Amino acid sequence: MKVCVIGTGYVGLTTGTVLADYGHDVYCIDKDQHKLSLLNKGKIPIYEPGLQEMVNHNKVEGRLHFSNNLKQSVNECSVIVITVGTPPNEDGSPNLTFFQEVINDLSEYLTSHKTIIVKSTVPPGTNEWVEQMLLEKGLQPQLFDIVSNPEFLREGSAVHDMLYPDKIVIGIKRPEPIKTLQTLYYNVNAPFIITSLTGAELIKYASNAFLATKISFINEIARICDAYHVDIKDISLGLGTDPRIGPLFLNAGLGYGGSCFPKDVQALQHAALKKNIVPEILKAVQQVNDTQIDLYFEKLVNELSTVKNKKITVWGLAFKPETDDTRFSRSLRFIDKLVSAGAIVHAYDPIVHFTNQSLTCHTNIYESIVDADAVIVATEWSEFKNINWKKVKDIMKGNVVIDGRNFLEPQALRKYNIKYIGVARP
Numbered sequence: 001m002k003v004c005v006i007g008t009g010y011v012g013l014t015t016g017t018v019l020a021d022y023g024h025d026v027y028c029i030d031k032d033q034h035k036l037s038l039l040n041k042g043k044i045p046i047y048e049p050g051l052q053e054m055v056n057h058n059k060v061e062g063r064l065h066f067s068n069n070l071k072q073s074v075n076e077c078s079v080i081v082i083t084v085g086t087p088p089n090e091d092g093s094p095n096l097t098f099f100q101e102v103i104n105d106l107s108e109y110l111t112s113h114k115t116i117i118v119k120s121t122v123p124p125g126t127n128e129w130v131e132q133m134l135l136e137k138g139l140q141p142q143l144f145d146i147v148s149n150p151e152f153l154r155e156g157s158a159v160h161d162m163l164y165p166d167k168i169v170i171g172i173k174r175p176e177p178i179k180t181l182q183t184l185y186y187n188v189n190a191p192f193i194i195t196s197l198t199g200a201e202l203i204k205y206a207s208n209a210f211l212a213t214k215i216s217f218i219n220e221i222a223r224i225c226d227a228y229h230v231d232i233k234d235i236s237l238g239l240g241t242d243p244r245i246g247p248l249f250l251n252a253g254l255g256y257g258g259s260c261f262p263k264d265v266q267a268l269q270h271a272a273l274k275k276n277i278v279p280e281i282l283k284a285v286q287q288v289n290d291t292q293i294d295l296y297f298e299k300l301v302n303e304l305s306t307v308k309n310k311k312i313t314v315w316g317l318a319f320k321p322e323t324d325d326t327r328f329s330r331s332l333r334f335i336d337k338l339v340s341a342g343a344i345v346h347a348y349d350p351i352v353h354f355t356n357q358s359l360t361c362h363t364n365i366y367e368s369i370v371d372a373d374a375v376i377v378a379t380e381w382s383e384f385k386n387i388n389w390k391k392v393k394d395i396m397k398g399n400v401v402i403d404g405r406n407f408l409e410p411q412a413l414r415k416y417n418i419k420y421i422g423v424a425r426p
């Protein structure tokens, strides 16, 4: 199949590459010239394990192409996959500018039948709007099929998740495009969940909102555990062994970040309010997440009396391990709070390096803690687990380590008189 993927970001690049790996002929389109020139030189613009190798292989095989020529690719391909970003506006509603721009372009370029697959996360009703808008622009209904096919991959394991999904959600208006989707995903061993266009959009939002709810729930329980001096890890274990609950996404910490949970929890609230439904649970999920950093900031202040003019080192800038993505990273939120309070902030991340006026970033983990009063582990990179804590204690000035991901072994630190503060870990 000839496939055009529009938007070559975390989702688009992974989608295009995996589809090329299946043997399809894939044209990845982006309007970001810098990204395209890197990709055409054989270098991927993001850090995503396994992706670089797969891109190289499929480029060499001649199945993966990168360009900004949407018109030509649309002409050549029968399947179009939209994967542009849908970031949040200031008020939390989804910004559909990039998405609408693509639909507008498509309305001008369609001359033969295309299956238009929407993978971007868009609010309920958007795919219906797309169909309406194309018809209003004068396109004949037989010229296109719209399919809502949301994506569930996680950054850091994107290639694996796309190769081995739990399910393929397909929202359609009529059955004809199912055959195309079966050919597109011919070697994926996962059930097709077929629903309406809006049903598919809501499955995506409900999934992310539910996972975010699990996280805020366990963080609220962690607050209660903290007060009663109970280890939250025991609670997560006890809860997670019940198959009705499941063990995943019960890791208490600084809360959820990234480009999707914060955005999608807000977008779903907007979608509910639009229909006069008050989203009580979603509001609470967001509220717990928003205040989680404050709690651990206060714990730090309690330990140091003040953070003003104190050197605080933050380990981990990416919103989770195995990615370079810092969008809505909890770490950056913590750093902002520290900087506002007058702290001198240093940081180390195995992949992300940037220094600005208020942050000094190091490429060596031990250099990042020279004379530090405290260390905050904001992302659970495996490198932090294998650290030499004796050396850490010798290099630091203070002895406070906040484990914002409940990832370290408290005893390994306490052995060297480091004050370990986890999230509800007495």
Ligand SMILES: NC(=O)C1=CN([C@@H]2O[C@H](COP(=O)(O)OP(=O)(O)OC[C@H]3O[C@@H](n4cnc5c(N)ncnc54)[C@H](O)[C@@H]3O)[C@@H](O)[C@H]2O)C=CC1
Binding pocket: 006, 007, 008, 009, 010, 011, 012, 029, 030, 031, 032, 035, 083, 084, 085, 086, 098, 099, 101, 102, 119, 120, 121, 122, 151, 152, 153, 154, 155, 259, 260
């Ligand atoms: N990042 C993730 O893990 C996941 C993201 N999603 C959803 O997928 C969508 C894309 O997310 P990401 O890949 O993270 O975004 P991204 O920001 O990494 O990539 C979007 C790409 O689209 C390009 N673009 C924007 N307008 C364009 C246009 N008119 N023509 C061509 N290219 C254009 C941008 O230059 C950028 O390279 C979002 O709706 C997101 O919610 C869904 C599942 C997982």
Ligand SMILES: O=C(O)[C@H]1O[C@H](OP(=O)(O)OP(=O)(O)OC[C@H]2O[C@@H](n3ccc(=O)[nH]c3=O)[C@H](O)[C@@H]2O)[C@H](O)[C@@H](O)[C@@H]1O
Binding pocket: 121, 151, 152, 153, 154, 155, 156, 208, 211, 215, 248, 249, 250, 251, 252, 253, 254, 255, 256, 257, 258, 259, 260, 261, 319, 320
């Ligand atoms: O729509 C999306 O973009 C994607 O969002 C999430 O994937 P991702 O954001 O890559 O990362 P997750 O592993 O879900 O972690 C999100 C955040 O939750 C936090 N988290 C996760 C699990 C947990 O137990 N506790 C916890 O605090 C992580 O630290 C991270 O900040 C979903 O897991 C994907 O299924 C979805 O496709």
